[in-house]
Amino acid sequence: MAEIEWPWQYSFPPFFTLQPHADTRAKQIAAWKSLVLEYYRITKQAVVDVREIHTNPLFNNASINRKLPSEAVLVILEELGKSGNASPLDKTKQRWLVYWHTLEEWGDIIYNWAQENSFTGSVCTFFELTQGEDTSEQEFHGLDTEVLIRSLKTLEAARKAEIISFDDNQGVKFF
Structure with missing residues (x-):
């Protein structure tokens, strides 16, 4: 498996908390969307299980002791869905397919x-x-x-x- 080049935001603790300011939040979500697509492209994975995100290094940066909350992961997945890069596998939206190409x-x-x-x-x-x-x-x-x-x-x-x-x-x- 290829090595992931984490963007600078990944080591920035506030990146793991959804920001309240609309413009900042929009930039944060865009950065997360890009990171999710790149991670799944490099690792050749496709399924995100929201219940298991804290075992996934993408959403859990152990070096700064930060985890993205599942509510934030769902927001990002919903945004990926709007752009045709993800879709839920179940009605509860706990499992998603991620497509680095539509x-x-x-x-x-x-x-x-x-x-x-x-x-x-x-x-x-x-x-x-x-x-x-x-x-x-x-x-x-x-x-x-x-x-x-x-x-x-x-x-x-x-x-x-x-x-x-x-x-x-x-x-x-x-x-």
């Missing part, structure tokens, strides 16, 4: 790869897309399966692909 962007990235590598008209399994040798240099290599499926659904809606099931596998046919 689902449409992921769909475009995957579709462009399929076109450039002559996979249009053929089927790729989800495993081949996220774990296969052909994609080892691609940004979507290692992508969470749920994020992959949601991305491919944007391609289905655009009539560029179809998700298919066969035997015990799932795959996608690119058009």
